[in-house]
Amino acid sequence: MGGMRQGGAHRVRSTLQRDAIARLLQSSDRFRTAQEIHLQLRSAGETAGLTTVYRHLQIFVDEGVVHTVRLDDRQIAYRWCGQSAHHHHLVCRRCGVSHEFIDAESERRIAQAVEIQGFTELDHNLDVFGVCPKCQQ
Amino acid sequence: MGGMRQGGAHRVRSTLQRDAIARLLQSSDRFRTAQEIHLQLRSAGETAGLTTVYRHLQIFVDEGVVHTVRLDDRQIAYRWCGQSAHHHHLVCRRCGVSHEFIDAESERRIAQAVEIQGFTELDHNLDVFGVCPKCQQ
DNA sequence: GTTACTGCAAAAACTTTGCATTATT
DNA sequence: AATAATGCAAAGTTTTTGCAGTAAC
Numbered sequence: 192m193g194g195m196r197q198g199g200a201h202r203v204r205s206t207l208q209r210d211a212i213a214r215l216l217q218s219s220d221r222f223r224t225a226q227e228i229h230l231q232l233r234s235a236g237e238t239a240g241l242t243t244v245y246r247h248l249q250i251f252v253d254e255g256v257v258h259t260v261r262l263d264d265r266q267i268a269y270r271w272c273g274q275s276a277h278h279h280h281l282v283c284r285r286c287g288v289s290h291e292f293i294d295a296e297s298e299r300r301i302a303q304a305v306e307i308q309g310f311t312e313l314d315h316n317l318d319v320f321g322v323c324p325k326c327q328q
Numbered sequence: 329m330g331g332m333r334q335g336g337a338h339r340v341r342s343t344l345q346r347d348a349i350a351r352l353l354q355s356s357d358r359f360r361t362a363q364e365i366h367l368q369l370r371s372a373g374e375t376a377g378l379t380t381v382y383r384h385l386q387i388f389v390d391e392g393v394v395h396t397v398r399l400d401d402r403q404i405a406y407r408w409c410g411q412s413a414h415h416h417h418l419v420c421r422r423c424g425v426s427h428e429f430i431d432a433e434s435e436r437r438i439a440q441a442v443e444i445q446g447f448t449e450l451d452h453n454l455d456v457f458g459v460c461p462k463c464q465q
Numbered sequence: 466g467t468t469a470c471t472g473c474a475a476a477a478a479c480t481t482t483g484c485a486t487t488a489t490t
Numbered sequence: 491a492a493t494a495a496t497g498c499a500a501a502g503t504t505t506t507t508g509c510a511g512t513a514a515c
Contacts, residue, residue: 292442304431309460314456316454319451324447
């Protein structure tokens with residue numbers, strides 16, 4: 192089931208695992224896959240099963256504090272973005288490092304280019320990919 | 329293996345299956361998943377195994393004549409776009425119908441917003457999602 | 466005749482679910 | 491004490507690969 196959480200609408204508890212996952216994500220501006228996050232936690236001595244990682248990533252995405260990108264056609268990567276407003280990402284294809292950016296004028300123009308078609312409930316994805324300076328060497 | 333085709337760099341042959349897949353894609357401006365394409369071919373009396381559908385979609389994507397969008401976090405949908413130049417899509421979340429659009433000024437502004445970071449080999453995805461007039465009823 | 470394509474069955478990769486146990490409140 | 495979270499094992503999805511047979515050139 193898509194955006195639904197486990198069980199129902201109960202209060203989220205603070206646990207070692209949840210906090211470890213949040214802390215890891217908050218500690219860098221890199222996009223990571225669920226599996227990478229799981230491995231990094233393990234090698235840092237934290238315990239968090241892969242299942243738990245997936246569950247919390249989904250919760251964070253639902254809460255809007257974690258954003259995702261499609262790295263290639265197959266993999267989804269996750270990044271902590273806090274409560275910050277609408278924005279987009281410049282992402283390194285090699286290492287996942289990313290920078291947030293926003294251009295209000297472009298937003299406006301795109302909305303305009305599209306409104307003539309009569310679509311409602313509009314939303315958009317804009318991700319820019321490249322190779323970061325570090326990975327160019 | 330990411331963008332590589334089966335075998336190596338041999339000449340592509342015209343086959344019943346390849347042509348049927350191409351024809352189906354060309355017959356509408358809708359994004360479809362591989363599985364949908366497979367089912368539609370079957371119910372149209374054409375024979376094309378799911379494996380073959382996946383293989384040709386990959387080839388078409390490599391050739392640049394088919395574009396993809398990520399419908400949600402899990403599913404990829406494919407659409408024939410011919411040889412046409414760089415553009416983006418306004419896609420209906422419900423039925424997959426789509427319109428191409430382009431705004432050169434936005435392209436320029438986004439490129440600018442991003443160039444300061446020193447990334448190379450830039451590329452970007454811009455997909456707008458909504459609900460088309462037909463699906464609103 | 467040579468070589469690419471097909472499609473089944475099997476494997477691979479990734480994600481979700483069932484459920485008994487454990488931790489949090 | 492009540493209930494949410496955990497994590498293993500198992501199942502579910504989606505996509506890819508091996509390979510023997512078939513079709514295109």
